[in-house]
Amino acid sequence: MTTPAAPAEPPTARRPRHARGPAPTLHDVALEAGVSLATASRVLNGSERKVAAAFRERVEAAAATLGYTANVSAQATARGRSPVIALLVADIADPYFGLIASGVARGADEQGLVVTVAITERDPAREARIVRALRGQRPQGLILAASRTQEEGQAETARELAEFIRLGGRVVAFGAEAEGARRVEIDNRAGATALGRRMAQLGYRSAVLVGAAEGVRTSDDRLAGFRAGFEEGGGAVAQTVRGDFRRESAAAAMTAALDAGVPTGTVVFGISDVVAIGAMAAIRAARREVGADIAVCGFDDVPSSRDVTPALTTVRVPLSDAGYEAFRAIVDDDWTQPPLALEVVVRDSTPGAA
């Protein structure tokens, strides 16, 4: 459908108030207010410089009647910096990333910045492509929340990241280390160690670990930490099975473990609540009971960990705060990470062994 013929109008007519068309420009506002571009710019977009009250009012009135909003892209090219923070997550529908994103968004909002979200789907090639595309936005910073492995497939991403940093970009990564990047450190190892120790204290002596592939840092740290704490308390790890961070793969891994044999009184540690919950499903599917028969604990304390039955024992991670800190790390020159307190929370999924 093309635009219907409009009533003929003298070409010099100002665009009528209710016409549909391109957004009014600063030029339009200046014209309407009878001032120069420079003056209009000064009053509308934060400038240090003073403008006489009379002018200021006229400009503001003009902007209001025209419905003017500054064109962010134009401002960005003129100023040489854009008001965007780019966030890279593996999967925005996963509560872990959703919580982080909410913290980032909160910070961005405080500073009037906008956050753009990109999804890696845990695909390294995709991740590299995305980082490259994101570079084009010339964002103030890049927040990497996608769980990354140390190796293969990462080279390309690392290269793009390095380039971004070299060009003056800021990147902050969760856990992962990247040359020149800041890190928001969630002490996965310590948290998991505390959890493992606690499980040992509760009387468990045998554990099954459900993790992601070797080399995935978050997974490795949590696994190692749990093992250390648990062994320190006198327990032993009977099996380690692996999937990824998704519920289904965790359930499959747990099923394998069950097939191999899991005695009553064992505690299962899932590297994340989502994984632990997947394991719970597998345990039930195998007609075993979660709790008294096989205990389960996770990590993160996502909202649904309280809603499963029995409620899941886990390590509380202030994910939203962590997201906020990641944001601060981008915008605050002398940011140093405040402690992100992890806390073991014991619920019914790990009843004290007799």
Add this chain to the structure above:
Amino acid sequence: MTTPAAPAEPPTARRPRHARGPAPTLHDVALEAGVSLATASRVLNGSERKVAAAFRERVEAAAATLGYTANVSAQATARGRSPVIALLVADIADPYFGLIASGVARGADEQGLVVTVAITERDPAREARIVRALRGQRPQGLILAASRTQEEGQAETARELAEFIRLGGRVVAFGAEAEGARRVEIDNRAGATALGRRMAQLGYRSAVLVGAAEGVRTSDDRLAGFRAGFEEGGGAVAQTVRGDFRRESAAAAMTAALDAGVPTGTVVFGISDVVAIGAMAAIRAARREVGADIAVCGFDDVPSSRDVTPALTTVRVPLSDAGYEAFRAIVDDDWTQPPLALEVVVRDSTPGAA
């Protein structure tokens, strides 16, 4: 820490490969390749026009050695349109919105567009401010997924939206109707009616409804639908209590209902799974049993609805697909919404009454 003094260099020297500084521009690439700006632009950024292989290669080589990425803001101002889709959600950590966001992101990725996310926190004033700010991005479109009420506080948002549309912007809203906006319709009423009918078939005769404030459209539709189906099947609604879409407020509302008295054999309908799960928590806190004593059902079928115990009966909503459709509605001129099939899924939280 300031930049350490760099080794003196003749001012005419090209920026060395590893210097830290502003990102290379198209101009730099053209220079390096010994071609004109126009040619460089043509090979690097999709143009219809042909460029001789020899030139093309030189430009590509130059871009690669310089690590060039086109400046998106500059492209946007030059082209007069920016590659962004703005998404407005109430709370990105809520699985409902997370799922929608993932669908939007999938679509955007397919088209090489970027999505920016803003959070309303269900605050109308905030929402209006955000829409206004988003206008500045001159996005291709605006997707409104924040649940909105019909009235008060919305006037301002409506005004901003109207202005955006008048200026040629596209907006698509979930459910809500806005002059000139496309809608992605999730047939909440029909889905809820089917659920209500099904509950009646299972033998329930009395229901407690847990909704959000009156005037919140999604809530109203689901409530009305459930009531219709349930009454049609011979049931009756005993109480309607209200909170919002959050777990805690739903639990509080349910607690109030329990205080007022909820007989065994009642079915509780929560307008969303999150609400239903909050109600489940309240029921347990009141030392009642979910299932045989008080049945519970929800709406959406978010992942955790399968993980609670007993598993939650609900209406499956293809949220991610809905998000994808919202995206399509923005970019596809002659988009018409394909059916978004809702499906009642009965699980253990609503055992067949005897």
Add this chain to the structure above:
DNA sequence: GTGAAAGCGCTAACAG
């Protein structure tokens, strides 16, 4: 205080 004018990085006619 205010305005003219030169960019910002890129695109898109328009000539060659």
Add this chain to the structure above:
DNA sequence: CTGTTAGCGCTTTCAC
């Protein structure tokens, strides 16, 4: 095919 040259909408010296 390639290069020249106006813009795009806004900011920011730099004079007045």
